[in-house]
Amino acid sequence: MTYARLTIALGLAALTAACGKQAETPVAAETSQAAPAAAMSGDMSNMAMAPAATSPIKAKGHGTVTAIGKAAGTITLDHGPIPEAKWPAMTMAFKAAPTITDAAKVGDKVDFDLTLVGSAGEVTAIQKKP
Ligand SMILES: [Cu+2]
Structure with a gap:
Protein backbone atom coordinates (compact mmCIF):
# COMPACT_ATOMS: atom_id res chain seq x y z
CA MET A 1 0.00 0.00 0.00
CA THR A 2 2.70 2.40 0.95
CA TYR A 3 4.69 1.31 -2.09
CA ALA A 4 1.69 1.90 -4.36
CA ARG A 5 1.16 5.39 -2.99
CA LEU A 6 4.78 6.17 -3.48
CA THR A 7 4.57 5.01 -7.08
CA ILE A 8 1.53 7.15 -7.68
CA ALA A 9 3.24 10.10 -6.05
CA LEU A 10 6.30 9.57 -8.21
CA GLY A 11 4.08 9.12 -11.22
CA LEU A 12 2.31 12.38 -10.49
CA ALA A 13 5.60 14.10 -9.95
CA ALA A 14 6.79 12.77 -13.30
CA LEU A 15 3.54 13.87 -14.97
CA THR A 16 3.78 17.29 -13.46
CA ALA A 17 7.36 17.55 -14.59
CA ALA A 18 6.34 16.36 -18.03
CA CYS A 19 3.50 18.87 -18.12
CA GLY A 20 5.87 21.58 -17.10
CA LYS A 21 8.22 20.62 -19.91
CA GLN A 22 5.43 20.35 -22.43
CA ALA A 23 4.14 23.73 -21.46
CA GLU A 24 7.57 25.24 -22.03
CA THR A 25 8.42 23.41 -25.22
CA PRO A 26 5.69 24.84 -27.45
CA VAL A 27 6.57 28.33 -26.29
CA ALA A 28 10.21 27.71 -27.15
CA ALA A 29 9.20 26.15 -30.46
CA GLU A 30 6.99 29.10 -31.31
CA THR A 31 9.75 31.49 -30.50
CA SER A 32 12.29 29.63 -32.58
CA GLN A 33 9.80 29.39 -35.44
CA ALA A 34 8.87 33.02 -35.24
CA ALA A 35 12.48 34.14 -35.48
CA PRO A 36 13.27 32.35 -38.76
CA ALA A 37 9.91 33.45 -40.16
CA ALA A 38 10.74 37.04 -39.36
CA ALA A 39 14.23 36.62 -40.72
CA MET A 40 12.82 35.01 -43.83
CA SER A 41 10.40 37.82 -44.55
CA GLY A 42 13.34 40.16 -44.07
CA ASP A 43 15.39 38.11 -46.51
CA MET A 44 12.55 38.07 -48.97
CA SER A 45 12.18 41.81 -48.97
CA ASN A 46 15.92 42.03 -49.43
CA MET A 47 15.71 39.54 -52.26
CA ALA A 48 13.07 41.65 -53.96
CA MET A 49 15.45 44.60 -53.80
CA ALA A 50 18.63 42.68 -54.50
CA PRO A 51 18.44 42.06 -58.26
CA ALA A 52 17.78 45.72 -58.98
CA ALA A 53 20.23 46.87 -56.33
CA THR A 54 23.14 44.75 -57.50
CA SER A 55 22.83 45.02 -61.25
CA PRO A 56 23.14 48.54 -62.60
CU1 LIG B 1 12.05 58.53 -62.39
Missing part, protein backbone atom coordinates in the same frame (compact mmCIF):
# COMPACT_ATOMS: atom_id res chain seq x y z
CA ILE A 57 20.95 49.31 -65.60
CA LYS A 58 22.01 51.74 -68.28
CA ALA A 59 19.16 53.75 -69.67
CA LYS A 60 18.46 56.85 -71.70
CA GLY A 61 15.86 59.40 -70.84
CA HIS A 62 14.34 62.61 -72.04
CA GLY A 63 12.96 65.36 -69.91
CA THR A 64 13.18 68.80 -68.43
CA VAL A 65 15.51 69.97 -65.68
CA THR A 66 13.37 71.18 -62.77
CA ALA A 67 16.05 71.66 -60.11
CA ILE A 68 19.79 71.46 -59.67
CA GLY A 69 21.53 70.81 -56.37
CA LYS A 70 25.15 71.66 -56.98
CA ALA A 71 26.16 71.21 -53.36
CA ALA A 72 24.26 67.96 -53.02
CA GLY A 73 25.33 66.75 -56.45
CA THR A 74 21.81 66.19 -57.69
CA ILE A 75 19.75 67.06 -60.69
CA THR A 76 15.97 66.82 -60.68
CA LEU A 77 14.38 65.88 -63.95
CA ASP A 78 10.78 65.78 -65.05
CA HIS A 79 11.38 62.80 -67.30
CA GLY A 80 9.33 60.72 -69.68
CA PRO A 81 8.88 56.96 -69.32
CA ILE A 82 12.09 54.94 -69.05
CA PRO A 83 11.28 51.43 -70.26
CA GLU A 84 14.70 50.06 -69.23
CA ALA A 85 13.78 50.80 -65.61
CA LYS A 86 10.05 50.13 -66.07
CA TRP A 87 9.41 53.70 -64.94
CA PRO A 88 6.47 55.81 -65.92
CA ALA A 89 6.99 59.51 -66.50
CA MET A 90 7.86 61.27 -63.24
CA THR A 91 9.83 64.00 -61.61
CA MET A 92 12.73 62.82 -59.54
CA ALA A 93 16.21 63.66 -58.36
CA PHE A 94 19.28 61.89 -59.64
CA LYS A 95 22.85 61.93 -58.54
CA ALA A 96 24.98 63.93 -60.91
CA ALA A 97 28.63 64.85 -61.19
CA PRO A 98 29.64 68.53 -61.00
CA THR A 99 30.29 68.59 -64.76
CA ILE A 100 26.59 67.83 -65.22
CA THR A 101 25.14 70.09 -62.53
CA ASP A 102 27.35 72.93 -63.82
CA ALA A 103 26.33 72.44 -67.44
CA ALA A 104 22.59 72.05 -66.95
CA LYS A 105 20.12 74.80 -66.18
CA VAL A 106 16.61 74.67 -64.78
CA GLY A 107 14.17 74.63 -67.67
CA ASP A 108 16.57 72.91 -70.08
CA LYS A 109 14.98 70.22 -72.19
CA VAL A 110 17.49 67.42 -72.19
CA ASP A 111 18.39 63.95 -73.30
CA PHE A 112 20.31 62.10 -70.63
CA ASP A 113 22.10 58.86 -69.91
CA LEU A 114 21.36 57.11 -66.66
CA THR A 115 22.93 54.44 -64.57
CA LEU A 116 20.34 52.92 -62.30
CA VAL A 117 21.06 50.94 -59.17
CA GLY A 118 17.75 49.91 -57.67
CA SER A 119 15.54 52.96 -57.48
CA ALA A 120 18.53 55.30 -57.25
CA GLY A 121 19.86 56.72 -60.44
CA GLU A 122 22.82 58.74 -61.55
CA VAL A 123 22.82 60.93 -64.60
CA THR A 124 26.10 60.16 -66.34
CA ALA A 125 25.67 62.38 -69.37
CA ILE A 126 23.29 65.12 -70.33
CA GLN A 127 22.69 66.93 -73.56
CA LYS A 128 20.55 69.99 -73.97
CA LYS A 129 18.08 69.73 -76.80
CA PRO A 130 18.20 72.60 -79.26
Whole structure:
Protein backbone atom coordinates (compact mmCIF):
# COMPACT_ATOMS: atom_id res chain seq x y z
CA MET A 1 0.00 0.00 0.00
CA THR A 2 2.70 2.40 0.95
CA TYR A 3 4.69 1.31 -2.09
CA ALA A 4 1.69 1.90 -4.36
CA ARG A 5 1.16 5.39 -2.99
CA LEU A 6 4.78 6.17 -3.48
CA THR A 7 4.57 5.01 -7.08
CA ILE A 8 1.53 7.15 -7.68
CA ALA A 9 3.24 10.10 -6.05
CA LEU A 10 6.30 9.57 -8.21
CA GLY A 11 4.08 9.12 -11.22
CA LEU A 12 2.31 12.38 -10.49
CA ALA A 13 5.60 14.10 -9.95
CA ALA A 14 6.79 12.77 -13.30
CA LEU A 15 3.54 13.87 -14.97
CA THR A 16 3.78 17.29 -13.46
CA ALA A 17 7.36 17.55 -14.59
CA ALA A 18 6.34 16.36 -18.03
CA CYS A 19 3.50 18.87 -18.12
CA GLY A 20 5.87 21.58 -17.10
CA LYS A 21 8.22 20.62 -19.91
CA GLN A 22 5.43 20.35 -22.43
CA ALA A 23 4.14 23.73 -21.46
CA GLU A 24 7.57 25.24 -22.03
CA THR A 25 8.42 23.41 -25.22
CA PRO A 26 5.69 24.84 -27.45
CA VAL A 27 6.57 28.33 -26.29
CA ALA A 28 10.21 27.71 -27.15
CA ALA A 29 9.20 26.15 -30.46
CA GLU A 30 6.99 29.10 -31.31
CA THR A 31 9.75 31.49 -30.50
CA SER A 32 12.29 29.63 -32.58
CA GLN A 33 9.80 29.39 -35.44
CA ALA A 34 8.87 33.02 -35.24
CA ALA A 35 12.48 34.14 -35.48
CA PRO A 36 13.27 32.35 -38.76
CA ALA A 37 9.91 33.45 -40.16
CA ALA A 38 10.74 37.04 -39.36
CA ALA A 39 14.23 36.62 -40.72
CA MET A 40 12.82 35.01 -43.83
CA SER A 41 10.40 37.82 -44.55
CA GLY A 42 13.34 40.16 -44.07
CA ASP A 43 15.39 38.11 -46.51
CA MET A 44 12.55 38.07 -48.97
CA SER A 45 12.18 41.81 -48.97
CA ASN A 46 15.92 42.03 -49.43
CA MET A 47 15.71 39.54 -52.26
CA ALA A 48 13.07 41.65 -53.96
CA MET A 49 15.45 44.60 -53.80
CA ALA A 50 18.63 42.68 -54.50
CA PRO A 51 18.44 42.06 -58.26
CA ALA A 52 17.78 45.72 -58.98
CA ALA A 53 20.23 46.87 -56.33
CA THR A 54 23.14 44.75 -57.50
CA SER A 55 22.83 45.02 -61.25
CA PRO A 56 23.14 48.54 -62.60
CA ILE A 57 20.95 49.31 -65.60
CA LYS A 58 22.01 51.74 -68.28
CA ALA A 59 19.16 53.75 -69.67
CA LYS A 60 18.46 56.85 -71.70
CA GLY A 61 15.86 59.40 -70.84
CA HIS A 62 14.34 62.61 -72.04
CA GLY A 63 12.96 65.36 -69.91
CA THR A 64 13.18 68.80 -68.43
CA VAL A 65 15.51 69.97 -65.68
CA THR A 66 13.37 71.18 -62.77
CA ALA A 67 16.05 71.66 -60.11
CA ILE A 68 19.79 71.46 -59.67
CA GLY A 69 21.53 70.81 -56.37
CA LYS A 70 25.15 71.66 -56.98
CA ALA A 71 26.16 71.21 -53.36
CA ALA A 72 24.26 67.96 -53.02
CA GLY A 73 25.33 66.75 -56.45
CA THR A 74 21.81 66.19 -57.69
CA ILE A 75 19.75 67.06 -60.69
CA THR A 76 15.97 66.82 -60.68
CA LEU A 77 14.38 65.88 -63.95
CA ASP A 78 10.78 65.78 -65.05
CA HIS A 79 11.38 62.80 -67.30
CA GLY A 80 9.33 60.72 -69.68
CA PRO A 81 8.88 56.96 -69.32
CA ILE A 82 12.09 54.94 -69.05
CA PRO A 83 11.28 51.43 -70.26
CA GLU A 84 14.70 50.06 -69.23
CA ALA A 85 13.78 50.80 -65.61
CA LYS A 86 10.05 50.13 -66.07
CA TRP A 87 9.41 53.70 -64.94
CA PRO A 88 6.47 55.81 -65.92
CA ALA A 89 6.99 59.51 -66.50
CA MET A 90 7.86 61.27 -63.24
CA THR A 91 9.83 64.00 -61.61
CA MET A 92 12.73 62.82 -59.54
CA ALA A 93 16.21 63.66 -58.36
CA PHE A 94 19.28 61.89 -59.64
CA LYS A 95 22.85 61.93 -58.54
CA ALA A 96 24.98 63.93 -60.91
CA ALA A 97 28.63 64.85 -61.19
CA PRO A 98 29.64 68.53 -61.00
CA THR A 99 30.29 68.59 -64.76
CA ILE A 100 26.59 67.83 -65.22
CA THR A 101 25.14 70.09 -62.53
CA ASP A 102 27.35 72.93 -63.82
CA ALA A 103 26.33 72.44 -67.44
CA ALA A 104 22.59 72.05 -66.95
CA LYS A 105 20.12 74.80 -66.18
CA VAL A 106 16.61 74.67 -64.78
CA GLY A 107 14.17 74.63 -67.67
CA ASP A 108 16.57 72.91 -70.08
CA LYS A 109 14.98 70.22 -72.19
CA VAL A 110 17.49 67.42 -72.19
CA ASP A 111 18.39 63.95 -73.30
CA PHE A 112 20.31 62.10 -70.63
CA ASP A 113 22.10 58.86 -69.91
CA LEU A 114 21.36 57.11 -66.66
CA THR A 115 22.93 54.44 -64.57
CA LEU A 116 20.34 52.92 -62.30
CA VAL A 117 21.06 50.94 -59.17
CA GLY A 118 17.75 49.91 -57.67
CA SER A 119 15.54 52.96 -57.48
CA ALA A 120 18.53 55.30 -57.25
CA GLY A 121 19.86 56.72 -60.44
CA GLU A 122 22.82 58.74 -61.55
CA VAL A 123 22.82 60.93 -64.60
CA THR A 124 26.10 60.16 -66.34
CA ALA A 125 25.67 62.38 -69.37
CA ILE A 126 23.29 65.12 -70.33
CA GLN A 127 22.69 66.93 -73.56
CA LYS A 128 20.55 69.99 -73.97
CA LYS A 129 18.08 69.73 -76.80
CA PRO A 130 18.20 72.60 -79.26
CU1 LIG B 1 12.05 58.53 -62.39
